Amino acid sequence: MKFFFAIRRYSTPAAAIRWFYATDIPVSKPKGFNYKQTERPKKFIPFARTDSDNLEAAFRAWKNGESPKEVAVNEDQLFDCNLEKMIMRPAYWEGPAYEIRRGLWFLDNMPLPAPIADQLEHKYRELGPFKELQSSDEPVTAEIASEVSLYEREGRKWPFEKATDFEKEDKIAVFKDHKTAFMISKDSTVGKLQIKNFYKLPAQQVLGADTVTRGYEKAEPKKTEEASEESTDEEKDLLTSWMKSWTGQASNERFQKDMEADYTSPNIIANSGDREVDHLILCIHGIGQTLSHRFASVNFAHDCNNMRKHFKQLFTHNPKYVKMAYSEEEIARHKNDGKLSNCKVQVLPIIWRFDVDFSLDKIFDEYEPDGHPRLPTLNQINIDAITPLRHLAADVVMDILLFYEPRFKQQILSSVVKYANAIYDKYLERHPQFDGKISLLGHSLGSAICLDILCSQPDSPEDLDPRKHLKFPVENFFGLGSPNGVFKLIQRHNIRARDSANHENVSSPKVGNYYNIFYPTDPVAYRVEPLVHSFLADVKPQTIAFEDDSLNSQIQSLAELPNNLINNEYLRRAINFAGLGDAAQNGEKQDKTPKHTEQKEIPDHVKKLLEGLNRTGRVDYSLPQGYFDIDLISAVGSHIQYFDDRDVIGFLLTQLWPPDTQ
Known part of the structure; x- marks a missing residue:
């Protein structure tokens, strides 16, 4: 669902926009893999700054009436981004296609899906919480339809096997300030009773609510000691991996890690252009x-x-x-x-x-x-x-x-x-x-x-x-x-x-x-x-x-x-x-x-x-x-x-x- 909105008489605060792409769950794989996407990606990483800027420019041109075009990204322009389908795939070879997102509203440093981000941005600009909060103690709230609800309204079936609470529950957005909002379930009685106090609390102290933020802020990737050891063990246990492969016990894990490496290599990102x-x-x-x-x-x-x-x-x-x-x-x-x-x-x-x-x-x-x-x-x-x-x-x-x-x-x-x-x-x-x-x-x-x-x-x-x-x-x-x-x-x-x-x-x-x-x-x-x-x-x-x-x-x-x-x-x-x-x-x-x-x-x-x-x-x-x-x-x-x-x-x-x- 796309939203188009007019800016009010006051100026909307600028927000850093960064484009992202998924690396864990492909939208599609090459023919012959008999693959159907059944779950949503959870890992997204940002495009290089140059690529992100090019994607944003193409996106704005599209929204202003120009024909959508594919945007070449990453080192030597080895990958193409389709803005209509919101996917990235290899330009020269058959490979998996991954979802791309325009990062404006974020949850846990990950960009929100467009149907939710668009609603939040529309309400943000329409209600102007960044203006009202300067002269009122009352919180600014807005109803946000869940993605599952939007699919149902359009007569479409939810495409994944499962839906999280965030995906299936209609929400109330409580805007705290110019860059923060709390998302509570519309059906939460306790949450509604606490709305008046939400905006006064630090984000980390709000229980029963998801805190979303506006604008990209660079976050250092998390790397746990356990994850590091697991990766090392996998490389060392090469013979075991081979034996499992030949005896039919191999899974898609190595294939998936290979794919992630192809799309997230530091060389590819650093040498964009x-x-x-x-x-x-x-x-x-x-x-x-x-x-x-x-x-x-x-x-x-x-x-x-x-x-x-x-x-x-x-x-x-x-x-x-x-x-x-x-x-x-x-x-x-x-x-x-x-x-x-x-x-x-x-x-x-x-x-x-x-x-x-x-x-x-x-x-x-x-x-x-x-x-x-x-x-x-x-x-x-x-x-x-x-x-x-x-x-x-x-x-x-x-x-x-x-x-x-x-x-x-x-x-x-x-x-x-x-x-x-x-x-x-x-x-x-x-x-x-x-x-x-x-x-x-x-x-x-x-x-x-x-x-x-x-x-x-x-x-x-x-x-x-x-x-x-x-x-x-x-x-x-x-x-x-x-x-x-x-x-x-x-x-x-x-x-x-x-x-x-x-x-x-x-x-x-x-x-x-x-x-x-x-x-x-x-x-x-x-x-x-x-x-x-x-x-x-x-x-x-x-x-x-x-x-x-x-x-x-x-x-x-x-x-x-x-x-x-x-x-x-x-x-x-x-x-x-x-x-x-x-x-x-x-x-x-x-x-x-x-x-x-x-x-x-x-x-x-x-x-x-x-x-x-x-x-x-x-x-x-x-x-x-x-x-x-x-x-x-x-x-x-x-x-x-x-x-x-x-x-x-x-x-x-x-x-x-x-x-x-x-």
Whole structure:
């Protein structure tokens, strides 16, 4: 319910308005989650000042008759606010939508919903308590209809499962002064008898009433010791979380915390607005809905948001990256103004999975005469009580089955191309000054999708069809945990640069540099260099060095596990049974310095083939391992931890700015 009111002859006291957004209960989630909002959000945080001011300006323009418009907010304008629906959602990817509120009247430092705040403000201006209280001892009161009552008047049903007393009881507002009012139940006899005395009492001494205040006052967030310990325990108990996930005990808690982190990151809030970007990285996921629903932390948009955060943190932590991204003149000019903290990298996800019409429970529409499906689902042919590693393999096989079923493959490729071009167009629309380079990053099956798209790109721009091809040139292709090696081997294809493709069975991506990055323990990843030339089968992959002053996230996680868990006899037996490594090592560290292994000399004609695919002369890059592979994190976890690994981020940073630009 909206209220429009006229200001009386006296001036209404100004009040600080601040816009807020919810972080705990989404209004909606992406299609495929079968989600319906049943409860109201309770956690709201303020937008950055610039964003709040932009929202207020757009809101006032709308109320003055202009067409409502979406307002881009937060860092790099990654989110959009819809003022008609009062929601915020990601601008570039499918994600949950959260409620936004205009903060003018507050209860317990949280902005009141518009139906209540509008009534209070209307009565406040109409009755002028800020004027009357100067010449009268009588309190100024006003009736305020509850939200439930307003819904009923409009013939609508209350949208949530429950309603609090504040939401369902009509109120009497007793204005105490120019910024405070007490809200009592209209049906409260005791409350009515005390109205005359309410305005004389301090707010904290009024029993049976809710104290609401007008105008935003910054409040420090509450952080209890108990909450802090709970968060720490959750991070430490990583293996337990994994086991619960694989055994079907995972809840939405981690998903929810991931979502909250994406919307409330200090980086996002502090860096609201635009910044210079040299490299736009578009990320394509692979693992589909089965693993995403079983393993709550597999949330690709969150993974990309996390990677964006790591880029910024690592960039500011290590001066060598600043020297790569900025010239000596720029470093001298911006030494003290904070601009050198900008890593000049933007990471955006391409979420294609929900765009493909594919059911995990019903793959093939073919039936027996008796009505039963002719073919079972993959889950129906799986073995009961299998290991987590087998679960991972089954989930990946499901998406591989999807990708290599001819009627689905083109749908997947078209979907990724469509989203990539749409994101590119939107990014240029919002950042017309962007003149940087674009890279593709594909994870798991996503790397196979990337490779097929790049191989289909035409040589000539005149032959480009935006329905089938990317509109933009691709500088780098990073494959993480990629099965491309085995896929192309099965197809009997070599992998060569465009100008080196001298026979029919060749996959030739149109890209400046191709990187195949993997953990030695990743059960999904394969090498690709032997497909460039079989001589390279005897040449070890290039090893990525440890990031300075850090261990990779796998080692950090493993080091935090309790010793008694690492040494647990039953866990060790289970790990050995799963074939995940030698559990007898009891979690001892290996020397984190990669051991020197003598490399074979690569013939010149083979070097030329490699240099055609990557300026570095190598394509396969192996990440460092710091522990014996004794736990589930080493094998199963390695496939999905690339986005959270500082070694990966550091390597990407070193490759985005080649030596000739440094």
